[in-house]
Amino acid sequence: MNSKKLHSNLMLLLTAFIWGVSFVAQSVGMEYVGPFTFNSVRNFIGAFVLLLFIPLIDKTNRTSASTDPASDPAANVSSSDRRTLIIGGILCGICLAVASSFQQIGIAYTSVGKAGFITAMYIVIVPILGLFLGKKVRALAWISVGLSVVGLYLLCMTGSIALNKGDLLELICAFCFSFHIMIVDYLSPKVDGVRMSCIQFFICGIICGIPALLTESPNLHSILTAWQPILYAGGLSCAIGYTLQIVAQKNTDPVIASLLMSLESAFSLLAGWIILHQYLSPKELCGCLLMFAAIMLSQIPEKKPGAA
Template sequence: MERKKWKGNLLLLLTALIWGAAFVAQSAGVEQNGPFTFNGIRLLLGGIVLIPCIVLFDKMRHVRLGWRNAGKDLWLGGTLCGLALFAGSTLQQFGLQYTTAGKAGFITALYVIFVPLCRLFVGKRPGKLLWGSVVLAAIGMYLLCMDGSFSLSKGDVLVLLGAFGFTAHILIIDHFSQKVDGVRMSCLQFLVAGTLSVVCMFLFETPSVPAILSAGVPILYAGILSCGVAYTLQVLAQKDTDPTVASLIMCLESVFAVLFGWLLLGEALSAKEMLGCLMMFVAIVMAQFA
């Protein structure tokens, strides 16, 4: 069991790494396309690339688990995950139009606090060491992302609501991941979230083929790696990981985003940001022994 726990945590760390590297791709992609357009295409792409993976995995396991025989838990879990993912990613993307990336990064990562708070309502109380990790991670995220005074603008409120969407996403996965095939549920969530985004794209935006093609590389990265690979790793890994620990590990996305900005874009890290990174890593190490 301990081996499975560490394996799950390593998969979540890889998930955070992929999401952190996707920051540049997502920033570039939405420069030419609206939030619904970018999210719709990348989410549908994430679902489509998983379909052949499902067929391959079934052959490797010598099973024939058709979609019709998958059971109501898969359809319910995948649909709820898709709705939560659609809400979180949409609110976050719109919020970024009215607030800074630093504030958005910190506010989104507040799911690291919201997850254990929500679990209190179902009688699951994290230990003191885990609570200490949560607090340390929140302080580290503040040092890493915040610049200047903290005040809630329209964009901040939208991103904060998006953080609740990501919180719900983590908790829904925690509930259903033990009951269903993880890759199928991941595929279904992308198809649900992507379809909703595409409908909104045609209702509220004017998609342009040249604009979409000009953002081809960012969309492919965000769709195949950030969605298809990373979110699927999240679903599979959470089978063996406490959701509070999972949220702590995944919020390292912001740390990796800063590091990739430093390595690939030449963005300098201040002493405050370096301290924030250090505190985040210490929080993750503490959580492993909670």
């Protein structure tokens, strides 16, 4: 495995960890504000955090470009590139808003465990979508996907497997997250990942803000009361987590990326165990171990034809 791919995979692993701990923050934040309000505010925070860092990143790039002009990604940005960046940010923002909204609505009609399991089915949907787009998936990756599904089942499922209204909504959420991953896979090598991430947060914040204003009557006092979990979710989960995803997917296969990001389920359970002192059963522990084993298996380099 080359160094770029290794660094990207480590970034995605960090992303999964940040998202996993964010479940704890979201659980606490929901005690004070509604789901749409929480999602809207956290995305706006993520966007503004990136706006603060973009000038610093540009300055660093200009410094690098003074010795190596080819290292400055902004040196030859055409109107076509800017259009691709804006369209990519809008599409990612729509997918993110729809996915997170369907996830929140679906939880009202199903168990949290089933919601987590069905949402994480993007690990199966992504390689299937890839086949339609002409992307080959090696056998070892399919085995890793299968192990992850079993691990997720042990991790999340506690009751009936029969599908209800909420489960179907969670399935729509899984498809939206899959489309998000595929859009990022296609566009991340072509655009500035940090800027695209910033645009997607603004779009997601606006879309989630509309139902928040219509159905939740958000107020400043409630938002300030929940400032700690909202700040974590906005500053770390959004600004850092989703941006790391976009940057890392430049050098990582989307199937492997989806597997690495699915570890958020395991990290959320471990975070709840450590931070909230929630009970971790042997079944759930086996699920975690299976998921980590699947990730390790997926990192075995592919044997090239003719190699000894």
